Amino acid sequence: MSEPALLTIDRAERVFGGGRTIFGMPKPAVHAVQDVSLEVRKGETLGVVGESGCGKSTLARLIVGLDRPTGGSITLDGRDIVQDADKNPRKLARKVQYVFQDPVSSLNPRKTVRTILTAPLIHLIGLNRQGQERRLEELMEAVNLTPEFLDRYPHEISGGQAQRIGIARALAADPEVIVLDEPVSALDVSVQAQVLNILDDLKTRFGLTYVFISHDLSVVESVSDRVAVMYFGRIAEIGPAREVFRNPNHPYTHLLLQSAPAPGRRSLVPEDANTELPDPYNPPPGCAFFARCPNATGRCGESRPALEAKSGEATHLAACYHPHGGKEE
Amino acid sequence: MTEAAVSPAPKARATARRPDSIRLLLNNSLATGGFFILVTMALVALAAPFLPLADPDVTAPANRLMPPFSPDHFLGTDALGRDILSRIVWGTRVSLAVGLSATVIAAFFGSLIGLVAGYAAGRVDSVLMRGIDMIMAFPYILLALAIVAVLGPGLLNALYAIAVVNIPFFARSIRGITLGLSRREFVDAARLSGKSNAQILFIEVLPNVLPVIIITMSTTIGWMILETAGLSFLGLGAQPPQADLGSMLGEGRKILFTAPHVSVVPGLMILVLVMSINLFGDGVRDVLDPRLKSGVLTRPVARTTVDRKDASSGLKPRADAILDVQDLRTEFHLGGTVYKAAGGVDLHLAQGECLGVVGESGSGKSVSAMSIMGLVPSPPGRIVGGAAFLGNEDLFSASDERIRQLRGADVSHVFQDPLSTLHPLFTIGDQLTEAILAHRQVSGSEAMKIAEDLLNLVRIPNPSERLKVYPHELSGGMRQRICIAMALANDARVMIADEPTTALDVTVQAQILSLMNTLRHERDAAILFITHDFGVVSAICDRVAVMYAGKVVETGATQEILNSPAHPYTAKLIDCVPVLGEPERRLDAIEGRPPMVNNLPQGCAFADRCPKAQADCRAAPIPVTEFAEGRSVRCLHPVKEGEHV
Incomplete structure (x- = not known):
């Protein structure tokens, strides 16, 4: 932990629903994100x-201020994001930006690409007309599109091009952190590689910090420095990407890695294992992975394991009493 | 399916092919008919002061109840001897003006309420929509009557009454659409671009709602004209001597059996006017509604049409x-x-x-x-x-x-x-x-x-x-x-x-x-x-069979294809996917995009993106060659084993 953390999430929690009806009966509540603490250092992914x-998209929305946590705090460079999101959303949007999963529906169908890209330039950094033109050119060059695309409508461009426009919009205000919520999962594989390469290129060019959210393990492995594995609203395991993928501690991470299809590999997973998540309205008292876990013991069903270092590495944490391939407690 | 078939390069500007709404409208003959009738009537009504018509309000008891086709009175006269043709033209003018302005007023306030309610959601939505529900809970004609009773009879008051009664129609449909749109990602994106709520609502959401407002308007005008006529018929709208289609109908009612033309003519006029507006309105809706445009109304048949032109009878099934x-x-x-x-x-x-x-x-x-x-x-x-x-x-x-x-x-x-x-x-x-x-x-x-x-x-x-x-x-x-x-x-x-x-x-x-x-x-x-x-x-x-641009480009056993792909496309496709456990691998993206399937090249469809392409690739269709047991490829210069593309 040489560099200080740029983004710090401390025990963030987001509960949907809840409260009471007018007759005083409690309403059902879902804990989408619970007790999530993590740090992102400058320049890392x-x-x-x-x-x-599992709550990964909710977490993403909390970071950019599109949603407010019901508990805990999120700070960026020491400033409270939640307060900024309420009082000064433009200031927050200058620092943290977001790339959406569905490239086409994140662009207003009735606006040209130029109008869409100019909006952050006017509202966030207040450029004049000349400055806007220059910045637009830079942005289009950065995402490897010809300037002709500026005058098109979203339905006239392909998914991969639309996602590049989405990335250009996020870049427009020159943010420090970009949250990418499944940025390539709606794209064809050949286009996915183009977009991943552009993201990689932009990161080094502009010194960006990424929070990269995805369900695709191989994509995450190829882009991340550190990885957090989430299950049922909590972090199951977090650590350096290389370490987590090579030596998973949590049985859930292990199951994920076993399940991911890879060219040249036949499936190793039994066909009738339980895949059901616990009932979100009635969460189990112990580990949420208890019912699916091969290593589970009585203790796992009773109390929730804390996120701790399991494999000797101080940066590699897992929330498990009986870590996979690690020493028993 | 064909969604990837958008223009590959900015060669042909896609804008040039954007479907032309007016041309689409003209393709619909009923709507065109309605449109022309409406335009003719509107032009005649507008030109009323300049047309050589008798004064609509001058009574001439000597000429009362003249039948149609009388000299000087083409459509006859009414009980007070006023020229019906002239009154119809002036009356249409009034009816159209009232219907149109009532629609605009209702659309403005209704849409505003709907937009705010749908965007703000929560408590604001509840309060606004319960108010709308209260308006809707009254029978509309009773509500209009009550409003006119309070404000007093008169055309302008009837107009207000009708506008108020119709606000819920707009508010409810616009609210529904806005509610859906405000949860779309582009609204979040606009918020992250620094736009305020008002800017998002009126600059981002409103343009997407506008077609619905126009559709609702186009189908409401006819209804508004009918309602105005209804109130006038009851004596609460236009006051004598002013002519209006509804009041003319009301005046003619008493003498329906002795002089039917006095009521039949305005009745027919209302029918034609409202029909033309509705036909035109339906046409506008069909053009503007994206769901209808994408062909919801054309119901596919139960089985794909088979229309084989070539003699496929020569084909024989494989034995195994x-x-x-x-x-x-x-x-x-x-x-x-x-x-x-x-x-x-x-x-x-x-x-x-x-x-x-x-x-x-x-x-x-x-x-x-x-x-x-x-x-x-x-x-x-x-x-x-x-x-x-x-x-x-x-x-x-x-x-x-x-x-x-x-x-x-x-x-x-x-x-x-x-x-x-x-x-x-x-x-x-x-x-x-x-x-x-x-x-x-x-x-x-x-x-x-x-x-x-x-x-x-x-x-x-x-x-x-x-x-x-x-x-x-x-x-x-x-x-x-x-x-x-x-x-x-x-x-x-x-x-x-x-x-x-x-x-x-x-x-x-x-x-x-x-x-x-x-x-x-x-x-x-x-x-x-x-x-x-x-x-x-x-x-x-x-x-595995690998397909590209509508053709199978390579087939073979899974393991063999993964180990030694023969078609450059297969090779590149395998290379551009990140593989678990190999994070260091540089993703080898395939530049460019597949060709459109409505504009396929003569030769290999992959040639423009292929590093191995040569002149002969583009010259003629590429045949399939079987190069090993169970392996075939549609390529003239296949990748050799161990070669990197």
Whole structure:
């Protein structure tokens, strides 16, 4: 931990629903994100992996201020993001930007690319007309598109091009952190590689910090410096990408790696294992992975394991009593 | 399908081909008719002061109740001897003006309320919409009467009344649309671009709502004119002597039997006016409504049209194949353009074999698979050549009844999204037994028994209970298991699986893949497995066919293709995917994009993106060459083993 953290998330929590009805009956609540603490250092890429419903997109929306946490804090360079999001959203948007999963639906169908890209230039950094033109040219060059695309409408461009426009928009205000929420999962594989290469290129060119959210392990592995694996709203395992993928501590991470299809590999997973997530309205008292876990013991069902270093590496943490391939407690 | 077929390079500006709304409108003859009648009437009404008409309000008791076609009075006169033609023209002027302004007022306030309510949501929405509900709770004519009673009779007050009564129609429909739009990603994106709520609402959301406002307006004007006429008829709108279609009708009512023309003429005028507005309004709606534009109204027929021009009778099925598709050509005719989605596809499956069809979106893999059982929507799709043999039977020349028998029995399908393939309102048991009863003569309870066995087969725990649940009560993986059970319900010989695991999580995907693999061995069923993922292919497929721009470019055993791809496209496709455990690998992106299938080049479709392309690649269509046992490639300069492209 040589560099100080740029983005710090401390025990963030987001509960949907809850409260009471007018008759005083409690309403059901879902904990989408619970007790998530992590740090992102300047210039690194933090990958966040998990399956649908694990809370990774909610976490992303919390970081950019599109949603507010119900507990915990998120700070960027020492400034509270939650306060900024309420009081000065433009200031926050200058520092943290977001790339959406669906490139086409994140562009307004009735606006040209030029109008879409100019908006952050006017509202966030207040460039004059000349400055806008120059910046637009830079942006289009950065995402490897010809300037002719500026006058097109979103339905006249392909998914890969639309995603590059989405990236250009995020870049427009020259942010420090970009949160990428499944930026390539809606794209064809050949286009996916183009976009990943552009992202890689931009990161080194502009010194960006990425939070890269994806369900695709191989994509996350190829882009991340560090990885956080989420399950049922909590972090199951976090650590240096190389370390987590080579030597997974949490049995869930191990299962994910086993399940990911890879060219030249036949599946190794039993066909009738339980894949059900626990009931979100009625979360289990112990480890959420308890019912699916091959290593589970009675203790796992009763109390929740804390996120701790399991393999000797201080930076590699897992929330498990019986880590995979590690020493028993 | 054809969505990837957007222009490849900025050669031809796409803007030039944007469908012209006015031309679309003129194609609709009813709407055009309505439009011309409306324009004529509006022009005449506007020109009323300049036309040589008698003064509409001057009474002439001597000339009272003259019949139509009288000299000087073309349409006759009314009870006070006023010229009906002149009164009709002036009355239309009043009615149109009132209808139009009432619509504009209602549209403005209604849309504003709808936009704010839909965007703000929460408490603001509740308060605004409950207010709207209160207006709607009154019978509208009673409400209008009450408003006029308070404000006093008069045309302007009637206008207000009608506008107020119609605000809910706008508010409700606009609120619904806005509510959906405000949750779209582009609104979040605008917020992150630094736009304020007002800017987002009026600059981002409003343009997307505008077509709906216009559609609602165009269908409301006619209704407004009728309501104005109604109030005037009751004596609450236009006051004598002012002419207005409704009041003219009211005046004529008393003498309906002695002088019918006094009421019939304004009545007909109202009919023609409102009809023309409604026809035109419907036309406007059809043009502006994107759902109608995309062809919701053209219902595809039950089976793809087969229109084979060439003599495909010469084709013979392979001896060892259970399904043999030869030279399949499927086209989409949209407007004047022909999209050759499948341009000569050859695929064959042996008993119990799993063939993976790999390709990117727009490569024609789904269209080819759907063509086999005639599931490509017609219009616009049609099969124009080739043959698909199931055993020895050519499916394209089979009767519709025969195809119906085979679908879901000998050949079954598993689709990508199990939530949209299962009917949300029927239980799993109902849907499984339906699949069984469609093909077998068994009783209901026997079918239930078979359904239970099927759930056991796809490893669903507690099957007798699960038969009673609805699709939304199951997880995505469970739903896909149900779909597989349904596909196996009638001992299918061939299962066509179109990206069956793409919508699933990785751990679930892995299980579904091993389940399918086990089942095909147990049941000896062949699988045509469509996917874009080489990892998935490795998990289940014996052989692979790689498709590009509507053609199969390479086939062979899975392992051989992965180890030594022969077509440059296959090689590049494998290279551009990140592989788990090899994070250092530089992703080798394929530059450019596939050609449009409505504008395919003469030679190899991949030539423009291919590092090995030479002049001969572009000269003529590339034949398929078989270069090893079970390996064939559509390339003149295939990649040699160990070579890097």
